[in-house]
Amino acid sequence: MSETLPDILLLEDEKNDYLLIRDLLKQIYGAGFHLDWADSYARGEQMATDKRYDVFLVDYQLDNQRTGTDWIYAIHKKMGGKCPAAILLTGQPDVQSIGRLARQTAGISYFLTKSELDSESLGRTIRFTLKNQALVRDAKQLVTILMAEDDPDDRLLVEDAFTEIRLENPLDFVVDGVDLMDYLHRRGAYKHLAGMPLPGLILLDLNMPRKDGREALHEIKQDPLLRKIPIVILTTSKAEEDLLSSYNLGANSFIVKPVTFDKLVEVVRVVTNYWLRIVTLPTIKAE
Amino acid sequence: MTNRERITILMADDDPDDRLLVQDAFDEIRLANPLVFVEDGIDLMDFLYRRGAYTHLAGTPMPGLILLDLNMPKKDGREALREIKQNPALRAIPIIVLTTSNAEEDILRTYDLGTNSFIIKPVTFDKLVDIIRKVTQYWLEIVRLPTNQ
Numbered sequence: 001m002s003e004t005l006p007d008i009l010l011l012e013d014e015k016n017d018y019l020l021i022r023d024l025l026k027q028i029y030g031a032g033f034h035l036d037w038a039d040s041y042a043r044g045e046q047m048a049t050d051k052r053y054d055v056f057l058v059d060y061q062l063d064n065q066r067t068g069t070d071w072i073y074a075i076h077k078k079m080g081g082k083c084p085a086a087i088l089l090t091g092q093p094d095v096q097s098i099g100r101l102a103r104q105t106a107g108i109s110y111f112l113t114k115s116e117l118d119s120e121s122l123g124r125t126i127r128f129t130l131k132n133q134a135l136v137r138d139a140k141q142l143v144t145i146l147m148a149e150d151d152p153d154d155r156l157l158v159e160d161a162f163t164e165i166r167l168e169n170p171l172d173f174v175v176d177g178v179d180l181m182d183y184l185h186r187r188g189a190y191k192h193l194a195g196m197p198l199p200g201l202i203l204l205d206l207n208m209p210r211k212d213g214r215e216a217l218h219e220i221k222q223d224p225l226l227r228k229i230p231i232v233i234l235t236t237s238k239a240e241e242d243l244l245s246s247y248n249l250g251a252n253s254f255i256v257k258p259v260t261f262d263k264l265v266e267v268v269r270v271v272t273n274y275w276l277r278i279v280t281l282p283t284i285k286a287e
Numbered sequence: 288m289t290n291r292e293r294i295t296i297l298m299a300d301d302d303p304d305d306r307l308l309v310q311d312a313f314d315e316i317r318l319a320n321p322l323v324f325v326e327d328g329i330d331l332m333d334f335l336y337r338r339g340a341y342t343h344l345a346g347t348p349m350p351g352l353i354l355l356d357l358n359m360p361k362k363d364g365r366e367a368l369r370e371i372k373q374n375p376a377l378r379a380i381p382i383i384v385l386t387t388s389n390a391e392e393d394i395l396r397t398y399d400l401g402t403n404s405f406i407i408k409p410v411t412f413d414k415l416v417d418i419i420r421k422v423t424q425y426w427l428e429i430v431r432l433p434t435n436q
Contacts, residue, residue, distance in 0.1 A: 228398040240434065247379035247433045250372075252403045254431050267429055274425040278418055280405050282398045283391065 006054035006130060007034040011044040011071060012089070013062055017114065021057065021089075027119040028126075041066050048075050055129055056086040060098060060111075069105045073166050076107035080142075085109040085129050089117070106168035143200025143281060144170040145272070147234075148180040148216065150208040157261060158203070161268040169276065172199065177211025180204075181219060184226055198229060200281045203271075204251075206235040206242060214245065221250035228282045232271060294351025294432060295321040299331040299367070300385075301359040308412060309354070312419040320427070323350065328362025331355075332370065335377055349380060351432050355402075357386040357393060365396065372401035379433040383422065 008025070012018045018037050025033055036051070038044035041062050048056070056075075058068040072086045088111035090098050095113060102111040109129040112121060149155050155173050162171050174180045182188035184198065202220075206213035213233065221227045230252040235242070238256055246254050255271070258264045275281065296313075300306050306324050313322050325331045333339035335349070353371075357364035364384065371377045381403040386393070389407050397405050406422070409415050426432065 224399075228395060230398070230404070243431055244379055244433050247381070248375070250401055253381070253425075254433075255429060256431055270421075270425055270429050274404075274421055278406060278421045278425075280389070280394055280407050282395050282405070284395070 005029055005033045006126065007036075007052070008055055008057060008126075009036050009038060009044070009047055009051075009053045010057045011038045011041075011062065011068060012057070012059040013039050014059070015039070017059065017089075017091075020117070021122070024117065024119045024122050028123040041071055044071055045075070049078070053084050055084050055126055058086050058088055060088055060090040060092065069101055069108070069166075072107045073105055073163075073168075076168060083107055085132070087112060087125055087129055089114055091115075105166050142169045143197070143276070144172055145201045145203065146172045146174065146180075146183065146199035147203040148174045148177070148208065148213065149203075149205045149234075150176050151205075154205070154257070157264060158268065161261070161265045162272075164265045165269045165272065167268075167272055169200075169272075176208040177213065177216040179210075180216050181211070184220065198226070198284050200229070201275050202229055202231045203234045204231050206233060206237050206246070214242075214249070217246065217249050217251055225284065228284055230275060230279075230281065232275075293320075293348075294427070295323055295348070296352045296354065297323050297325065297331075297334065297350035298354040298385075299325045299328070299359065299364065300354075300356040301326050302356070305356070305408070308415060309419065312412070312416045315416045316420045316423065318419075318423055320423075327359040328364065328367040330361075331367050332362065335371065349377075351380070352426055353380055353382045354385045355382050357384060357388055357397070365393075365400065368397060368400045368402055381426065381430075381432065383426075 010018060010021055012021070018039070022035055025035055036047055036053070038047045056072070058072055060068040062068050062071065068088055072088070076083045086108050088098070088102050088108050090111060091114045092098055098111060102108045109132060110125045112125060147155065147158060149158070159171060172183070174183050183190045183193070186194040204213045204217060213235070217231060217233070220229070220231065227250065233246045233251045233254045234257055236257050243254055255267060258267055298306065298309055310322060325334050334341045334344070337345040355364045355368060364386070368382060368384070371380070371382065378401065383404045383406060384397050384402045385406050385408055387408045394405050406418060409418055
């Protein structure tokens with residue numbers, strides 16, 4: 001970006017709205033500003049990866065199947081910390097639900113309704129976005145959530161639940177207790193992770209082949225380095241014995257896997273909100 | 288009966304203003320679970336062992352959740368945490384350290400000692416209410432607590 005002229009990508013399917021915004025930007029920046037226009041989800045994806053932008057202006061109503069927030073979530077997940085912030089534009093009258101959605105989606109700094117759009121509001125919003133971006137970008141260090149689960153369907157369901165709540169943290173999977181310990185010790189198939197920060201939270205199934213969750217839990221909570229990592233047991237087992245022994249072995253929480261996807265989304269939402277926003281996690285330096 | 292209706296929440300904090308604020312926060316979210324306070328580490332251990340001033344509680348269910356401040360006189364929270372988590376009769380009780388300390392060393396050490404969660408006390412009442420709401424939602428509605436013995 002030059003000192004005063006940001007590189008902007010506008011994702012907007014309606015040509016008239018593109019022209020309107022282009023004119024507003026002309027009013028704000030004069031001639032010579034850099035605006036690229038993507039008229040579809042796919043085109044936007046392509047352009048966002050081909051070129052470095054300073055800010056995205058994204059229309060909420062993109063096509064029949066996907067929204068602007070879907071696009072922002074996907075790009076943000078792909079690009080991670082380097083992703084430019086997005087300003088969500090909406091023609092929809094239901095400002096409260098759009099606002100709620102915007103706040104839940106990682107990567108959105110502001111949202112504007114098209115009816116209130118003028119050169120002043122747009123100019124100010126872009127200015128604030130660019131200003132905050134510099135502060136926010138380096139501050140956020142996203143912890144990885146690790147899930148140990150032998151059932152591939154259950155892994156997929158949890159992954160879907162994370163996508164549903166728009167969580168931007170990396171989610172890694174291991175398939176049994178041996179895999180889990182290799183991952184945590186950065187050995188075997190996971191040698192390449194040596195030196196990387198350990199996961200911030202472990203979701204642990206109890207019933208797994210090769211080494212079950214109970215044994216892995218015991219091992220982890222005995223290890224001076226690993227035992228600081230919070231472990232949430234997430235299991236189908238309702239056995240009283242498993243409940244008590246898990247807590248006795250040092251599990252931080254015990255949660256029974258819900259049976260419906262909706263309930264799973266709710267559990268994932270509350271669990272991640274609690275551990276990532278309410279709780280302070282330990283920062284464990286890798287060995 | 289669900290956790291929500293049954294369990295007592297125990298808070299250990301030496302600061303009477305902080306105790307009051309948490310009490311107010313629980314009222315704000317309309318939580319009906321019994322909320323009991325102890326004022327220091329000795330008081331806390333007496334309560335859990337049903338001794339000293341608390342012999343009348345012998346035979347009654349243990350608290351289902353403990354909110355623990357770290358800095359307390361007579362016996363601080365770190366020491367109490369260690370004692371509780373090393374005692375087979377007590378260590379299953381989930382403990383949430385709720386403290387003003389954000390020292391990295393405190394955070395690491397309390398997780399090392401076995402605290403179930405570490406939460407930094409917020410500065411405003413609104414934020415405290417929000418935290419209490421999220422904490423109780425998590426521990427009383429989503430999580431299964433170990434049953435009282």
